[in-house]
Amino acid sequence: MSLAGHWRLHQLIVFWDDNGVTIDGPVSLSQSDDIIQRFKASGWNTLSIDGHDFSAIHRAIECAHKACQPTLIGCRTRIGYGSPNKMGSCHVHGSPLGAQETQAVRKALSWPWEEPFFVPESLLIDWKYFTHRSFTLRNAWRARLSQQSPQIQARFYDALNSSLLNQETIEQLKLQRSEYEKTRPWISTRSASGAVLAGIFPHTRLLTGSADLKDSTCTAPEHWNPYRPFLHYGIREHAMAAVMNGIAAHGGFIPCGGTFLVFSDYLRPALRLSALMGVKVIYIMTHDSIGLGEDGPTHQPIEHLVSLRAIPNLTVLRPGDSIEVVECWEIALKVNGPVVLCLSRQPLPYFRNEGGKGNQCEEGAYPLVSVQVPKVNIWASGSEVSLALAVAENLREGYDISSQVYSVPWLMYWLKRYPEPWSVFPAQLQVSIEAASPLGWYQVTGPGGLNIGMERFGASGSCSALFETFGFSVSTITSTIVKKIQENTRGNPPIPPSGLER
Known part of the structure; x- marks a missing residue:
């Protein structure tokens, strides 16, 4: 409303059905402001009419067409008009009238036809006239367009095409x-x-x-x-x-x-x-x-x-x-x-090392590490992909654990292609990392997977301090993965660090 008035959208006409009723009862139960004055204060042209008076509606539209502002036409009406027992009340707002009240409406409006949903021939004739008029106007417009140069026609149809990849x-x-x-x-x-x-x-x-x-x-x-x-x-x-x-x-x-x-x-x-x-x-x-x-x-x-x-x-x-x-x-x-x-506010490192492979994000997800048989698959999106790569390097150099890292920029498309990625891309442990709610990633990692995410609200601080505080650090995630692997292989000797720990 405010924006339309500010932009002076003079071709905008809004009809407000001012019937004074809501589902719960009269509008006065919860509202007492002056709607007309609200719109005026926002730079609108405003009109108030009897919403049951067809001539008044016609005159209001003509007046709105001459305005230099958007126009609100307040149409004072009685909801359920013609219903002797429910007109003007909330009882007609969202409920059917019922057979007895329907008959009463027919009588009150002098409607002689008994068939439900019946349209009299006189109304059909009027409707068909307007339909024919619209077809005539459209065909005339199409004829004018066809007389334009091929270049102009191509530009026009291109503008209607939602694809932007010229x-x-x-x-x-x-x-x-x-x-x-x-x-x-x-x-x-x-x-x-x-x-x-x-x-x-x-x-x-x-x-x-x-x-x-x-x-x-x-x-x-x-x-x-x-x-x-x-x-x-x-x-x-x-x-x-x-x-x-x-x-x-x-x-x-x-x-x-x-x-x-x-x-x-x-x-x-x-x-x-x-x-x-x-x-x-x-x-x-x-x-x-x-x-x-x-x-x-x-x-x-x-x-x-x-x-x-x-x-x-x-x-x-x-x-x-x-x-x-x-x-x-x-x-x-x-x-x-x-x-x-x-998109991120904080700067992120460049991690794509191989060019010439086309648009890999179109796949939904794609691998970033050259490894034949990974012990761990790490799935991440956005700012956490570079973190996942650092974790994979730490696992390899510090614990001799091979890891594959998948960047997942388009999660839902990936899950459409592979409803159970954990079963298609096997590893001893599936891990997801995203600095957001982990919901949705359980489908990626499957039973026994490890999902590192945010299950509480954040805090105020620097980006690096917050990532450290909430467990999004190489050392914390590495330790969590190693511990999880050890739990999954209980009975085997623990995995010793091989010298590199971050």
């Missing part, structure tokens, strides 16, 4: 990947994402914005302005997601909005609708773990990753280094439906 975008992704392979940067995945986004933006139909966090989410470099406007949604996460749904449903642009991962709670209803409608919306959610540091537990997501992964038709990606960011952006541009990119 040749220029593909080349830009290749260039960014090549740059990262040369420089091997130690940067946050939000910064890597910002660089990717700045490079591909001129070649796409992305329309970006943020909920008052453009710098923190790396979604708005200044030099984008000549291409198309950055949308400042303000501190309105839910409104941002709702607006993006509308833009995606309209077509022509692919909306992309940034906020912190923990604030996905504020926009969840609209994000859920993104998935329900299958619209192309890209959510950039940064500060994706306790690694964000001093902002503390109110800003540190714990349960958010698993709750987002549980939403059907939603692609949730959590890259672990700059190369994975490029690959995850390619996925985000390619797949149908909404996408969430979960």
Whole structure:
């Protein structure tokens, strides 16, 4: 409401059914504010009419078309109009009238037909007239489009195509990947994402914005302005997601909005609708773990990753280094439906040592260590992949335990491909590491697996101090894995350290 008034969306008309009733009873049970004045205060044009007066409705629409602001038309109505015994009460809100009251309504409205759901011929004629008029208008529009040059027609249909991977975008992704392979940067995945986004933006139909966090989410470099406007949604996460749904449903642009991962709670209803409608919306959610540091537990997501992964038709990606960011952006541009990119605030090391293998993130998960028969499989995502690699090295050099490390940037797709990874990729011990709720990883590690995650809220402190405090250190995880192996092989002699302990 506030955003529409601020943007002066003069083509927006809202009909408010002012019937004074909620499911529990009269509105006065819980509300006494003046809705009309609220909208006026937010910069809206407002009208109040009798909602049962067709002529008044027509005049109000004509008035709204002339306004320079969005218009609220307050339609005073009586819910259940025509029902002698239930009209104007909550009893007609969500319950059927029943046969006896239905007959009473027919009598009150002078409705002569007895058949249920009957549509009189006179109404059908009117309906068919409007249908024919709409078809005529659309056919005339299609004829005008067909008279345009092939280039203009191609641009139009391309704008309606949700795929963003044109040749220029593909080349830009290749260039960014090549740059990262040369420089091997130690940067946050939000910064890597910002660089990717700045490079591909001129070649796409992305329309970006943020909920008052453009710098923190790396979604708005200044030099984008000549291409198309950055949308400042303000501190309105839910409104941002709702607006993006509308833009995606309209077509022509692919909306992309940034906020912190923990604030996905504020926009969840609209994000859920993104998935329900299958619209192309890209959510950039940064500060994706306790690694964000001093902002503390109110800003540190714990349960958010698993709750987002549980939403059907939603692609949730959590890259672990700059190369994975490029690959995850390619996925985000390619797949149908909404996408969430979960990105770190803290800098992360580059860990991809082999190039030329294509987009490995598209697999859902992939191995990072050259080992034939691992004793331990370590599964990790995002900022914990580099930690998992360090643990594997410590296990090998300190305890002569061979380990395979799998980066899992797209967990739900991996589980779709392999519902029981632990049975397909065998090892003496399966381990998952993610600085978030371990729910969801039990399916990866299977019976007897070890799941290292966050089962309490975080704290305020530096990233390194928090990871150490909550057990996300090489030495702590190494000791936990060794202890678990010893427990699983009880009766055998304990595994002695071979000299290297971190």
